Amino acid sequence: MTFGARMLKTGLAVTLALYASVWLNFSSPVIAAVAAIFAMQPSIYRSWRYLMDQLQTNTLGAILAMLAGTVFSKEPFAIGLVCILVIMICLKLKMGDTIGITLVTVVAVMEASGQWEFAVNRFAMSLIGIVSAFLINIIVFPPKPRVQFVVQVKKTFEQLSLLLRTAVSDEMKESVFRNEKRSLEDSINSLGDKYKLMEEDQKKLKTPKFAISRQLVVYKQMLNTLRKGYEVLEAVEEHYFQAVRTKELNEIFDEHMEKLIKFHEHVMLKFDHKLKPGIVESKLLERENDAFLRSMLDRYAAQREGVLRLSIVSAVMYDYGHQLERLNRLADHSPDLPDS
Numbered sequence: 001m002t003f004g005a006r007m008l009k010t011g012l013a014v015t016l017a018l019y020a021s022v023w024l025n026f027s028s029p030v031i032a033a034v035a036a037i038f039a040m041q042p043s044i045y046r047s048w049r050y051l052m053d054q055l056q057t058n059t060l061g062a063i064l065a066m067l068a069g070t071v072f073s074k075e076p077f078a079i080g081l082v083c084i085l086v087i088m089i090c091l092k093l094k095m096g097d098t099i100g101i102t103l104v105t106v107v108a109v110m111e112a113s114g115q116w117e118f119a120v121n122r123f124a125m126s127l128i129g130i131v132s133a134f135l136i137n138i139i140v141f142p143p144k145p146r147v148q149f150v151v152q153v154k155k156t157f158e159q160l161s162l163l164l165r166t167a168v169s170d171e172m173k174e175s176v177f178r179n180e181k182r183s184l185e186d187s188i189n190s191l192g193d194k195y196k197l198m199e200e201d202q203k204k205l206k207t208p209k210f211a212i213s214r215q216l217v218v219y220k221q222m223l224n225t226l227r228k229g230y231e232v233l234e235a236v237e238e239h240y241f242q243a244v245r246t247k248e249l250n251e252i253f254d255e256h257m258e259k260l261i262k263f264h265e266h267v268m269l270k271f272d273h274k275l276k277p278g279i280v281e282s283k284l285l286e287r288e289n290d291a292f293l294r295s296m297l298d299r300y301a302a303q304r305e306g307v308l309r310l311s312i313v314s315a316v317m318y319d320y321g322h323q324l325e326r327l328n329r330l331a332d333h334s335p336d337l338p339d340s
Helices: 005-023 030-039 044-072 076-092 096-110 116-139 145-167 174-205 210-242 247-271 282-302 308-333
Strands: none
Touching: 005 030, 005 116, 030 044, 030 096, 030 116, 044 076, 044 096, 044 116, 044 174, 076 096, 096 116, 145 174, 145 210, 145 247, 174 210, 210 247, 210 308, 247 282, 247 308, 282 308
């Protein structure tokens, strides 16, 4: 794990929560610090949603804890029962992310054993931590999921390009290939998470704008294309080397793989407006992609034994090419992508 803005902001949120607690003369500011740690979120929308959810569940938890504390004092068994009840309520309200801080509030409030002033004090400290995290998140290095997504897409494509170019030729060491492939999978999963954040921001925080909606379509296709490229790697690893191949077949697959990667590379450059008009010939790739799959299917029809695995690989490569064609069409009509 590398040091990033979220780590820095978590530390700042804890600092702000502690200072605010001291300034308000709270006796034990630890609860505020713990709440700030839990409350730091990866996007502004999630920070706002988390704040609203915490206000609801913390208020409900504090009320239940004060009532239970009045009746049962701070009996461990009673505290456990109230915690179970609060967890069930949070899950029922589909606010599972708030359980951690809410339980901290419940335990802290029940320590008061019915002393309302002390209980309110503990509840207020939890809110200070949550609000501190929210303020730091929107003021200090506010999340920019679109910029982060585009930057990571380019880096992930570089990883994919290296692996695909060496997959069929089998030039890379096995251990290195597996490590790089695992890293690529993690990068694609991370991109999927970032895309979900952008969707949330678009649907929940702002009035939908046509240009931004189009950008989301482009981002989704970028992600789909990378996933299809990863599926090619999976197919090559699982089927290609187990199939009976001639030198001619190896050259055919290697050559077509290179065409797909080069096309993907050109499409990415097109998004950056670095290519001259007409450089990327999508119609040519479409014809070559069709011809490649058709030739593999013809081979399978003529000689079924030993060719089935190659047909599977060729079908996955064809699908990758199809997704590239869709991405290229979007590149021709897409808005500028953020780069900073």
